[in-house]
Amino acid sequence: MKIFAAVAFVLFALPAFSQSRPAERPHILGIDHVSFYTTSPDGVKKLYSDLLGFVTATPVEPGGLQRFMIGTQWVGYSAAPDSKATDRMDHVAFATDNIVALRRYLTEKGFKPSQIQGRSDHSLSFALDDPEGHRIEFVERAKSGELPSAATAVSRHMIHTGFVVYHRDAEDHFYRDLLGFRLYWHGADKPGTTDDWVAMQVPDGTDWLEYMLNQPEHMDLQLTGVMNHISVGVADMKKAQSVMESHGWKPHGDEAAEIGKDGKWQLDVFDPDLSRVELMEFKPTQKPCCNDFTGPHPAE
Numbered sequence: 001m002k003i004f005a006a007v008a009f010v011l012f013a014l015p016a017f018s019q020s021r022p023a024e025r026p027h028i029l030g031i032d033h034v035s036f037y038t039t040s041p042d043g044v045k046k047l048y049s050d051l052l053g054f055v056t057a058t059p060v061e062p063g064g065l066q067r068f069m070i071g072t073q074w075v076g077y078s079a080a081p082d083s084k085a086t087d088r089m090d091h092v093a094f095a096t097d098n099i100v101a102l103r104r105y106l107t108e109k110g111f112k113p114s115q116i117q118g119r120s121d122h123s124l125s126f127a128l129d130d131p132e133g134h135r136i137e138f139v140e141r142a143k144s145g146e147l148p149s150a151a152t153a154v155s156r157h158m159i160h161t162g163f164v165v166y167h168r169d170a171e172d173h174f175y176r177d178l179l180g181f182r183l184y185w186h187g188a189d190k191p192g193t194t195d196d197w198v199a200m201q202v203p204d205g206t207d208w209l210e211y212m213l214n215q216p217e218h219m220d221l222q223l224t225g226v227m228n229h230i231s232v233g234v235a236d237m238k239k240a241q242s243v244m245e246s247h248g249w250k251p252h253g254d255e256a257a258e259i260g261k262d263g264k265w266q267l268d269v270f271d272p273d274l275s276r277v278e279l280m281e282f283k284p285t286q287k288p289c290c291n292d293f294t295g296p297h298p299a300e
Helices: 002-020 041-051 099-108 168-178 221-227 237-246
Strands: 028-038 064-070 073-079 089-096 124-129 135-140 158-164 182-187 197-201 208-212 229-234 265-270 276-281
Touching (some): 041 073
Parallel strands (some): 089 135
Antiparallel strands (some): 064 073, 182 197
């Protein structure tokens, strides 16, 4: 009788115990999408569709005007609410495999994420602001596949996105300590100075978020567009450049291939509002300037 009572007590107590356990963070797999504002939808289409060769898709976010597929990821654009504002980045979205659990996890950590919303592509998402006010979304995709990439697309993988960071400690606490992002690479423009770039990989993939450090408090449209950017990966920059040239592009101004401080070939192109799209090779061709890579490189 005593044994039966003890077993009954344990079975009765299990649900309460499981409900009181702290939520565990589910997987954060990579970049799902990045959204920008634009004052020139036609110019955006010319860049993403005509020049870079990305497939267009029906927008799925409220107010969305355009959506361009990069493999299973995408870049979206909506109308700029203020044409005089200098920041054209709307939000960054990361993919998870359990949207409910991730929202519960962040709520238990003291954040106030939005309610989970469903989209026309059957994805589920919620949003919140990071410690510096960047709008961040988390998305759980539907099991159905996305639109295929065009054969002439320069890339099928958005490997990173970046934005200006003024308080690294606060961002590290959010992305590293709470969300599990890990250091991939960091470096400076000039030897012996503090980091200008810090690449933080998602915990369960190779995509990364790049902190753009040491920038002035007030930036114009051009500088903000350079800092708040996306990057698409390529296996061979010469081949990628050849594809763009077949679409009518020619090197000019700041749009020319070069090896970055991280030892990787890169090439920048810009949308009509000066937001930067960086083409970057998956792997370095020479030793990085400042520090070795500490995480796996992305791939196609």
